[in-house]
Amino acid sequence: MFVRLLTTCLLLLLAGGLFAQEVSDATRAKDARRVKALLRLENVDLDTLPEAQTSLLRYLETCRGTDEYITLVRRFKLRAAVPELLQLAADKGEETIGVEAMKTLLDFGSNDAIEKELCGMEEAQALKLLSSLRLAADARGNALLMTLVENSERGMPLRAAAVAAVGRNPAGQHLLLLLVEAGTLAKELNFSAANALLSSTDETIRTAAGKHLALPVTADTKPLPTISEMVARTGDAAAGKSIFATTGTCLNCHKVRGDGKEVGPDLSEIGSKLSKEAFYVSILDPSAGISHNFETYTFLLEDGTVQNGILLSQIDDEFLVRTAEAIVCRIPRDAVTEYKKSAVSLMPADLQKALTAQNLVDVVEYLATLKK
Ligand code: HEC
Incomplete structure (x- = not known):
């Protein structure tokens, strides 16, 4: 008896589900027709068409995260979609759809919403949102980006990414140049600024920037090409693999498929x-690209020693720290006068000194092959 009741209930539930599905299919078809009709109209005022508006909103729910979603939001200027657009720009900041979401936000004049979102986000997410702004290369984002560039409360990776983003358009390059000329740009941002300004298509910007900024010199005493120039080159992955293990000294700190030491992240799937x-x-x-979980800590010990390293754990009365030499040190808690997260990566910032530009291009070609 009980079993039969249960079966009946299940059947009813199933039928209910199917029925609901049928209705929603029909509604969806109707919604799709109405949306198509709307698209044919010019200068639509949705407020005068409540039924079509309801259909449109319901239809949008079914195509979240697609190009069609963005097209419709844009076409009908649906500002209620701002949170969804922000989400898309952050989740897919390096894809066309994320960049389109960002451009739509800028079209809507939603700069305050973008800024608020950036303020509230964790660094890793904020970096993704910044990617969409960088790739949009749209001067309308400059003011909010410059606020970030100058905000000393935010981490260097985020500020460096803001420099790269603002440096993608000529108006932004001018803004950066003003800071550089006034000497007010944080020096940790010089590398990003040099890359942005020295790769400008505007010769006056390149010349003016060259008076204050230079890219670091490589093993053959030539200054590095800009990152955008190197990205455009093709390297030799096999040569890169051997440089990684030898002159590059990368294997001293990184593991790749079992080889190497693990001061920094395992790079087996970094591509x-x-x-x-x-x-x-x-x-x-490196300090502009510090990866999560690999922040360096600086410990000031009672006897005056300074010890830098990656904090592996804090157990009981001691800190477990991995140094740049891949040594794990135990530091007794009561020997520590002070400790803090450092803004500087444990990865050396002058690795290019031992490498030529071509070596670097080869190493990057190799790293790009390291995929899942
Ligand atoms: C003294 C140790 C050290 C050396 C030498 C070193 N690295 Fe690193 N590397 C690190 C540490 C620590 C990190 C993590 C902190 C950071 O992101 O800066 C890192 C991060 C990285 C990352 C970013 C990884 C991620 O998950 O985002 C890449 C890529 C990288 N290193 C490549 C290299 C290459 C290529 C070389 C050689 C040319 C090299 N490293 C040499 C310590 C080192």
Whole structure:
């Protein structure tokens, strides 16, 4: 009896589900027709068409995260979609759809919403949102980006990414140049600013920037090409693999498929995570690309010693710290006068000194092959 009741209930539930599905299919078809009709009209005022508006909103729910969603939001100027657009720009900041979401936000004049979102986000997410702004290369984002560039409360990776983003358009390059000329740009941002300004298509900007900024010199005593120039080159992955293990000294700190030491992140699958551009930033300006979980801590000990390293754990009465030499040190808690997270990466910032530009291009080509 009980079993039969249960079966009946299940059947009813199933039928209910199917029925609901049928209705929603029909509604969806109707919604799709109405949306199509709306698209044919010019100068639509949705407020005068409540039924069509309801259909449109319901239809949008079914195509979240697609190009069609953005097209419709844009076409009908649906400002209620701002939170969804912000989400898309952050989740897919390096894809066309994320960039389109960002451009739509700028069309809507939603700069305050973008800024608020950036303020509230964790660094990793904020970096993704910044990617969409950088790739949009749209001067309308400059003011909010400059606020970030100058905000000393935010981490260097975020500020460096803001420099790269603002430096993608000529108006932004002018703004950066003003800071550089006034000497008010934080020096940790010089590398990003040099890359942005020295790769400007405007010769006057390049010349003016060249008076204050230079890219670091490589093993053959030539200054590095800009990151955008190196990204455009093709390297030799096999040569890169051997440089990684020898002159590059990378294997002293990174593991790749079992080889190497683990001061920094394991790079076995790094090609699936970073773009070529991001590789160059990670290698040449490590403090601008510090990866999560690998922040350096500086410990000031009672006897005056300073110890830098990556904090592995804090257990009981001691800190466990991995140094740049891949040594794990135990530091007794009561020997520590002070400790703090450092803004500087444990990865050396002058690795290019031992490498030529071509070596770097080869190493990056190699890293890009390390995929899942
Ligand atoms: C002294 C140790 C050290 C050396 C040498 C070193 N790295 Fe690193 N590397 C690190 C640390 C620590 C991090 C994590 C902190 C950061 O992101 O800056 C890191 C981060 C990276 C990242 C970013 C990884 C991610 O998940 O975002 C890349 C890429 C990288 N290193 C490549 C290289 C290459 C290529 C070389 C050689 C040319 C090299 N490293 C040499 C310590 C080192």
